[in-house]
Amino acid sequence: MLHLIRALAALFVFTALPASAQPYPSKPITIVVPFAAGSGTDSITRIVAQYLQNALGQSVVVENKVGASGVLAAAYVARAAPDGYTLLMATNSTHSANPHLFKKLDYDPVKDFAPVARIGSYVFMLVVGKDVPAKTLPELVAYAKTNPGKLTFASGNTTGIVAGETLKSRAGIDILHVPYKSTPPAINDVLGGRVSMMFIDLAPGLEHVRVGNFRALAVTTKERSALLPELPSLAEAGIPGYDVTSYAALFAPTGTPKDIVDRLNAEVQKIIANPEAKARIAVTGFDAFSGPPASLASFVQSELVNWGKLIKEAGIEPQ
Secondary structure, three states, X not given: OHHHHHHHHHHHHHHHOOHHHXXXXXXXXXXXXXXXXXXXXXXXXXXXXXXXXXXXXXXXXXXXXXXXXXXXXXXXHHOOOOOOOEEXXXXXXXXXXXXXXXXXXXXXXXXXEEEEEEEEEEOEEEEEEOOOOXXXXXXXXXXXXXXXXXXEEXXXXXXXXXXXXHHHXXXXXXXXXXXXXXXXXXXXXXXXXXXXXXXXXXXXXXXXXHOOOEEEEEEOOOXXXXXXXXXXXXXXXXXXXXXXXXXXXXXXXXXXOHHHHHHHHHXXXXXXXXXXXXXXXXXXXXXXXXXXXXXXXXXXXXXHHHHHHHHHXXXXXXX
């Protein structure tokens, strides 16, 4: 009888513990993605989620919250319980550009989030539809100058907006911006000839280039990409100083216990170091690398400055 009483008492103490005192994780984890299924961020997140699920022994669910260049997703996670069960796969849209694109945000990219782990960098490329006669960037610029206002560019995310406006500003051309809520519908309209071009990350765009639906002209990074070594950078192709680099990183709400953040960071770093996982991510056109939470915190601060300069130079007014 005494043994039974002790067992029942121990069970009562365990069940009475708060969730934070129970071993983490003790229930499914949700990673919120700011963009639609089929986007580059979504593809990368689902690969990471699969490996993270195996490592943690709990389900890792990917939830897409699309809208307002990632504002809806970021605000949702910022308000979530800081217990490690709701995470954000953030990008330069949510954490670098939005503070300069919106007069008012429902979240603060620094104060409202605990940095968990950098995931890596995207490679964006400028693609044109089959109806656009230009085969090189100089030809595109020349065509735009002789046909002002005729060309249009689609955007499904903040990088697409800033990349397009930066091209307009630095090349001195008149092309109309056509915004979309996410990348997939923007792709459809470029494929259908309703929009002339777009800046797109490799994950959703590379296959279209390979089969000839799009014509790729250049990448947005300062140097050529190892994933597309035959494609020049915009800077190399005639737009000096052009460099628009995008990233993805995992964040938790501010106040998430350090031991949980450190556990998640350690697991993400293992995933990125896993040759199989790294190869699967590379197929999507994403350069995967990671580091400690402190390095991500410093990176966010520097990128806030960099994207502020890009947006100001491009002449984009906050909405």
